[in-house]
Amino acid sequence: MKIGSIKENLNLEQRIAITPEIIKKYKSLELNIILPKGYGEHLGISDNEFINEGVEILDNDEKVILEADVILQMNLISEESFERLKNEQILIGVLNPYINKEKINRLLDKKVNCFSLELLPRITRAQSMDILSSQANLAGYKAVLDSFAYYQKAIPMMMTAAGTIPAARVLVVGAGVAGLQAIATAKRMGAIVYATDVRLASKEQVESLGGKFLIVEGAENLETEGGYAKETSKEFKQKQENLLKETLKKIDIVICTALIPGKKAPLIIKKDMIDVMQSGSVIYDLAASQGGNSELTKVNEIIDHKGVKIMGDSNILNKLPNSASNLYAKNIFNFVSNLYDKENKKININLEDEIIEKTQIK
Numbered sequence: 001m002k003i004g005s006i007k008e009n010l011n012l013e014q015r016i017a018i019t020p021e022i023i024k025k026y027k028s029l030e031l032n033i034i035l036p037k038g039y040g041e042h043l044g045i046s047d048n049e050f051i052n053e054g055v056e057i058l059d060n061d062e063k064v065i066l067e068a069d070v071i072l073q074m075n076l077i078s079e080e081s082f083e084r085l086k087n088e089q090i091l092i093g094v095l096n097p098y099i100n101k102e103k104i105n106r107l108l109d110k111k112v113n114c115f116s117l118e119l120l121p122r123i124t125r126a127q128s129m130d131i132l133s134s135q136a137n138l139a140g141y142k143a144v145l146d147s148f149a150y151y152q153k154a155i156p157m158m159m160t161a162a163g164t165i166p167a168a169r170v171l172v173v174g175a176g177v178a179g180l181q182a183i184a185t186a187k188r189m190g191a192i193v194y195a196t197d198v199r200l201a202s203k204e205q206v207e208s209l210g211g212k213f214l215i216v217e218g219a220e221n222l223e224t225e226g227g228y229a230k231e232t233s234k235e236f237k238q239k240q241e242n243l244l245k246e247t248l249k250k251i252d253i254v255i256c257t258a259l260i261p262g263k264k265a266p267l268i269i270k271k272d273m274i275d276v277m278q279s280g281s282v283i284y285d286l287a288a289s290q291g292g293n294s295e296l297t298k299v300n301e302i303i304d305h306k307g308v309k310i311m312g313d314s315n316i317l318n319k320l321p322n323s324a325s326n327l328y329a330k331n332i333f334n335f336v337s338n339l340y341d342k343e344n345k346k347i348n349i350n351l352e353d354e355i356i357e358k359t360q361i362k
Contacts (some may be wrong), residue, residue: 005018014317021329068089071089075095093332094131121358143167146316169191175197179263187210214247246268256292256293269321
């Protein structure tokens, strides 16, 4: 059986689905890896590094699609590659079925088996495959570094003979995986950190990292069975807005990480709240590609609103592509390993397995 991967659109995506470090694990399952020439060159990974691990390098993407039984990607493949996919071929990646519904339906019509890893259930057995967690962890870390780079003051408190520089105050909106990593990173660098989330269960996690949790009076726990945040009521939103507006008057840096899977990102930081922030403050919106948590966020732009910089990368992990690829490659290998029947040496789409059933797009 052959496992392949083709090049992503490098203008949009720098990460790759197969790295040299993971090849031995595929080989241990007696799976053969095929890749196109130059697959990892943009990350400084030569074809020889793959060849030395036993990978077969083919001339181009077209040949990989023609020969592969399973295709591993970061994102949905291009329209051009659609036509080359065959019946019963398997495509695995972050396919965004809510956004790409029409395109994926075309693949389903061709009898291509599509698995989208962001649909993984939040169960213990799926943790090693959880691409949302591994990638969000890096995103939270990088968002703090980037926002600190744009903030034109020192981050930790500094006491000098000339006077004291106060520590920067950071607010993290959303205390999921990205938010918790942002809290930990900002705290390590000496900032005073606050956080808010609609899930009350995150209070203990925030405080264990040294953050101060902002609670809306009379708040209820708004968490789904899968561990994600629910949409909030109008009354709750108003209370949250009042608390945030008052808090933002003394905040220097805001890291926005709140997302609801498959839906537009919740609007949390409104224009009138940004108006009360101090000039020189920074907002980094990790939810930019899904509409943004800040009302003024624009994808891949840095907006200056009355001295407040608002940043929103469409894909912050393009700034950490090697680390992100290494983690993603391990996640996707664990998924393939679960899908693979080692005894009969074939893919087994066992819909009684919750992981397979939840991730297959039908």
